[in-house]
Amino acid sequence: MSFRWLPYEGKRHAVHRGLQPGDDGETLCGTAVSPVPERTPVSEWPASWHECPGCDGEWRQREEIPLRCNRIAACAL
Numbered sequence: 001m002s003f004r005w006l007p008y009e010g011k012r013h014a015v016h017r018g019l020q021p022g023d024d025g026e027t028l029c030g031t032a033v034s035p036v037p038e039r040t041p042v043s044e045w046p047a048s049w050h051e052c053p054g055c056d057g058e059w060r061q062r063e064e065i066p067l068r069c070n071r072i073a074a075c076a077l
């Protein structure tokens with residue numbers, strides 16, 4: 001697995017696994033992250049911050065993981 005989830009600015013985005021706290025980087029959906037925040041346990045992530053659909057789709061495409069649902073239009077919500 002090459003990526004990890006990162007809670008950032010209201011969503012759970014995905015970033016490259018090698019990106020370290022303090023680095024400048026970019027999420028898979030193209031959001032600039034500067035600097036990358038410290039890692040926090042998933043249990044401390046805000047419950048209202050949902051997975052970013054752009055990052056989820058990009059991650060699945062790059063790692064050849066099937067999309068979560070069969071209808072692409074529904075996945076884009």
Ligand SMILES: [Zn+2]
Pocket residue numbers: 011012013014027028029030031052053054055056
């Ligand atoms: Zn994202």
